[in-house]
Structure formats: C-alpha cells, structure tokens
Amino acid sequence: MAYGFSAADVAFLTTAAGRAALEAFAPSGDRLADVAAARRRVGDEHAAALLETALLRARARGRLPDGWLWTADALEQATALPVAEHRARRIAAVAGGRVVHDVTCSVGVEVATLSAVLDRVVGSDLDPVRLAMARANLPGARLVRADALAPVTRDSILVADPARRTASGRRVRRPSEMAPRLDLLCQHCGHADTERHRRRHDLVVSTAPGLDFGLVPWAREVELVSLDGRVREAALWSAGLVPDDAPRRRATVLRTAGEGDELTDLDDDTCPVTDVDAWLVDPDGAVVRAGLVRHYAARHGLAQLDPHLAYLTGPRPPSGIRAFRVLEHGPYGEKALRQTLRRREVGRVEILVRGLDVEPDRLRPRLKLAGPNAATVVLARVGRGAQAYVCDALVST
Structure with missing residues (x-):
C-alpha cells in the first residue's frame, strides 16, 4: 500500500534539513535496510516520507521533472511530458491572452508545461497535500485551493484531468463516475447539452481513450493522442477552442525520437479493399x-x-x-x-x-x-x- 503523505510531511521535506536528506539519501532496494537508513537520517517521524519520496523520484526519473515531490497516485496519474507539452502548445495557439486554469492541478505537471508557453496560468486542487507539493515544485506559480466544480477564474480556459479510477482502483468510463464529475463540470462551465446554460468557460479535458464519446456531446473535437505507440488519452476540446469548420476527430501520434503524425476526419479517406500485399x-x-x-x-x-x-x-x-x-x-x-x-x-x-x-x-x-x-x-x-x-x-x- 502506498504511503499517505501528510501536510507535516510536506512541510518537513521542504525545509533545508528535508531537502538535504533527500539529496543525500539513496535507497538500496533492500526494504528493511532502507527503512533503517531513513530512520537514522531523519528519525522515526519523517523516515517513511523520506523513503517514499526517494522511491517515487527514482520512478519519475527520465520521464517527469526531477527533484519534485510526489504522491504515488499523483505520479501514476501524471500526464507524460510530451503529451502535456503538445496540449499546452495547442492551448497557447488559441488562448488569445486569456487565463488558462488547471482545475485539477495535483502536484503541478500541467501547470509547469502551460507556464512554459503562457503567461497567465492558474492551478487549483482540493487536496491540500498535493497542493502543498505543487507549491514546493513550482515556486512562484499561482496556485489556490478550490473545487474544480466552482472555478475561481472567470471567462477562462479550463484544463481538467478527472480521476478515472475509484478509491478501490476500479476503472470508470462514465462522466458521472469521474472525480470531479465530468458531467457536472461541463454543466458548471456552461457546456451542458441544454439551452439554459450560457458558456462561461472554454474547456479542455484529458480523459480515457476508451470513453464513449457519445456521452460528451459538448466536445467539439475529440483528439486521440499516442506516445511511442501507446494511446495515452482522449483530449476533449469545447466549441470555443476550435473553429466551426475544424475537424471533429483528430489522431495525434507523438514520438520521443523523430517526427510524429497527425490525421483528422477532414483528410482524404479514399482507399481500396484488396487481397493481402507484401x-x-x-x-x-x-x-x-x-x-x-x-x-x-x-x-x-x-x-x-x-x-x-x-x-x-x-x-x-x-x-x-x-x-x-x-x-x-x-x-x-x-x-x-x-x-x-x-x-x-x-x-x-x-x-x-x-x-x-x-x-x-x-x-x-x-x-x-x-x-x-x-x-x-x-x-x-x-x-x-x-x-x-x-x-x-x-x-x-
């Protein structure tokens, strides 16, 4: 079972003593020996937080920012950097100076990639521990504790990545089962399939590739994104972020080595049906x-x-x-x-x-x-x- 960080753990890990301990501590892979070594270095109170952070940093190395604070769930759910960077570039191309607000910012991966290409970025999360980690990971970023269903920004572009697993680990595929509930988020943002809601925010949602897209009629474009051959997400783009004559479906193929590819439903689809070739x-x-x-x-x-x-x-x-x-x-x-x-x-x-x-x-x-x-x-x-x-x-x- 993953270690559950507390606010006190984060407070210690961000002190000079905590940072020095993380810099010096290197797990050996022998669990009992590592626990004993962590206790000798920082005492019983902070040993578990030190060991877990060192292990999570090792898992993140090479694919996510080095030297960050993580929870196990935050690391597991973190968007791969090339995927997050691709989405940030698309948002930057249509933002037009508006605030871009990551309403499920967790420990800050999306805020970091958005801030690399945009000036007006806000992050928020309800989890105080993840928010404290985000503040440690991104000093100077604009971060607030807030419910995604009650955005603290107005007329902004909201970015959301709802959790797609229950607390027990079961995968969920319906918008009403996600956390925060995607159906309610769309209603609060004015993207419900009803005339009584006026659009107040534009919305980009990262969700599971297996989602039934008939359940999200508000999505003007559905973009399937893969990285190195593995499908990572379906990105849902609201009407205010894509022109009326834009594609409804897009496939974005990203590769860490070499150029990727992009296809849309506006491309030619003329191909024959034949016997097998070479x-x-x-x-x-x-x-x-x-x-x-x-x-x-x-x-x-x-x-x-x-x-x-x-x-x-x-x-x-x-x-x-x-x-x-x-x-x-x-x-x-x-x-x-x-x-x-x-x-x-x-x-x-x-x-x-x-x-x-x-x-x-x-x-x-x-x-x-x-x-x-x-x-x-x-x-x-x-x-x-x-x-x-x-x-x-x-x-x-």
Missing part, C-alpha cells in the same frame, strides 16, 4: 480509436483487407509503425497452421487476433511449436471467413 500494417492505436484507419491508408498508399478490419496492407510500410512482412497466407484452420509452422521450423510465435474467437495462449500449445525460427501469426476475419497470415517476426520501424 506487408500487413497495424496503424497506431490513436488512428484506430479515432476512427481514421481509412484516412491513414489513403495518406500512405495502403489498402484495407476488409472494411471492418484495422489491419492494412501494401507493398511497403510507412516508417515508425508496426508492420509485418507476409510469408504466406490462407484460410485459417489449426491443422493447416500447425503444418505451416512445422515446415518453417517455427519454435516461437506471436499470435495476433482480430475479429475471431481465438485465445492465443490456448492456441499456442496446440500448435506444437518446434524449431529455431520465430514468426508472427495474424488471425483475422476477412469477409465471411477466417484468414491466417504467417509473417516474418521482424517488425518494421
């Missing part, structure tokens, strides 16, 4: 979740295997995407697949399934794999039948 291409998850697979295919000269299948095919794959060189293919049957893999001396196989009731972990032992080679097998429903594609195990980058 490669199978698995589009980025942001593209798939945004419903822009055809748009991606049209941009890169690819084709669909089936109108309802996310896999694409073509003579060569785009760079920076997962793709598999097809060795052979045919109708799927266990016996035929087993014979093919035996002939190719495949002893290790990755099994990917789309649209079929097949469990890879149950199928794999029945294939009786043996041999020095590796392969990727894609099983997919194409038209009315099941197809098996045996592919080279090497992934295109």
Whole structure:
C-alpha cells in the first residue's frame, strides 16, 4: 500500500534539513535496510516520507521533472511530458491572452508545461497535500485551493484531468463516475447539452481513450493522442477552442525520437479493399480509436483487407509503425497452421487476433511449436471467413 503523505510531511521535506536528506539519501532496494537508513537520517517521524519520496523520484526519473515531490497516485496519474507539452502548445495557439486554469492541478505537471508557453496560468486542487507539493515544485506559480466544480477564474480556459479510477482502483468510463464529475463540470462551465446554460468557460479535458464519446456531446473535437505507440488519452476540446469548420476527430501520434503524425476526419479517406500485399500494417492505436484507419491508408498508399478490419496492407510500410512482412497466407484452420509452422521450423510465435474467437495462449500449445525460427501469426476475419497470415517476426520501424 502506498504511503499517505501528510501536510507535516510536506512541510518537513521542504525545509533545508528535508531537502538535504533527500539529496543525500539513496535507497538500496533492500526494504528493511532502507527503512533503517531513513530512520537514522531523519528519525522515526519523517523516515517513511523520506523513503517514499526517494522511491517515487527514482520512478519519475527520465520521464517527469526531477527533484519534485510526489504522491504515488499523483505520479501514476501524471500526464507524460510530451503529451502535456503538445496540449499546452495547442492551448497557447488559441488562448488569445486569456487565463488558462488547471482545475485539477495535483502536484503541478500541467501547470509547469502551460507556464512554459503562457503567461497567465492558474492551478487549483482540493487536496491540500498535493497542493502543498505543487507549491514546493513550482515556486512562484499561482496556485489556490478550490473545487474544480466552482472555478475561481472567470471567462477562462479550463484544463481538467478527472480521476478515472475509484478509491478501490476500479476503472470508470462514465462522466458521472469521474472525480470531479465530468458531467457536472461541463454543466458548471456552461457546456451542458441544454439551452439554459450560457458558456462561461472554454474547456479542455484529458480523459480515457476508451470513453464513449457519445456521452460528451459538448466536445467539439475529440483528439486521440499516442506516445511511442501507446494511446495515452482522449483530449476533449469545447466549441470555443476550435473553429466551426475544424475537424471533429483528430489522431495525434507523438514520438520521443523523430517526427510524429497527425490525421483528422477532414483528410482524404479514399482507399481500396484488396487481397493481402507484401506487408500487413497495424496503424497506431490513436488512428484506430479515432476512427481514421481509412484516412491513414489513403495518406500512405495502403489498402484495407476488409472494411471492418484495422489491419492494412501494401507493398511497403510507412516508417515508425508496426508492420509485418507476409510469408504466406490462407484460410485459417489449426491443422493447416500447425503444418505451416512445422515446415518453417517455427519454435516461437506471436499470435495476433482480430475479429475471431481465438485465445492465443490456448492456441499456442496446440500448435506444437518446434524449431529455431520465430514468426508472427495474424488471425483475422476477412469477409465471411477466417484468414491466417504467417509473417516474418521482424517488425518494421
């Protein structure tokens, strides 16, 4: 169970003695020895806070700001810096000098990225411990304790990242189950689906990629954002932040090394449906979740295997995407697949399934794999039948 920081813990960790202890203390990985070492350094009262902070800083190193104070939940829920920086740049492009208010600021990650590109930034949170940590992490930032459902700014751009797990850890997917409640936040901001509310704030919400977007009709644009192949969030943009003729759906593909990509539902989506070519291409998850697979295919000269299948095919794959060189293919049957893999001396196989009731972990032992080679097998429903594609195990980058 994660350690629960108190206001007294934060007060100590921000003193000269607390900062010096954090600078000098390095956990060894031996829990009992680390607890004893922390007690020797700062005494029983502050040992747990010292040890937990050192461990959380180690977990954050290289992907979030160094030297910050964290709680375990705040670190777990923190937006990846490239994603937060991308959103901050988009907000800065439309802010027009308005105040930008992070109403769920936690320990300050979003406030920091917003402040790097904007002058008028406010952060608020109801949790006094996280707010105290934010003040320590961001000296001089404008931070106040306030309820997200009662914003202390007027006519501002609100940024919110509601918690998407309950206290017990269960994932929630409905706006009414989030904390703060997204449905109430939208009502208070004047974005409820009713004529009796006047828009008082514009709103950007970071939420789960799996959200049913039919539950947020106020969102003028839904942006799916991925980082290095992993879908990180769905960003909901209210009408005041995007023009009337702007896209309704956007896929933003970010990469820490190299250029990313961006697609919208205004891009061309003309692509054929064909038999398999030399490669199978698995589009980025942001593209798939945004419903822009055809748009991606049209941009890169690819084709669909089936109108309802996310896999694409073509003579060569785009760079920076997962793709598999097809060795052979045919109708799927266990016996035929087993014979093919035996002939190719495949002893290790990755099994990917789309649209079929097949469990890879149950199928794999029945294939009786043996041999020095590796392969990727894609099983997919194409038209009315099941197809098996045996592919080279090497992934295109």
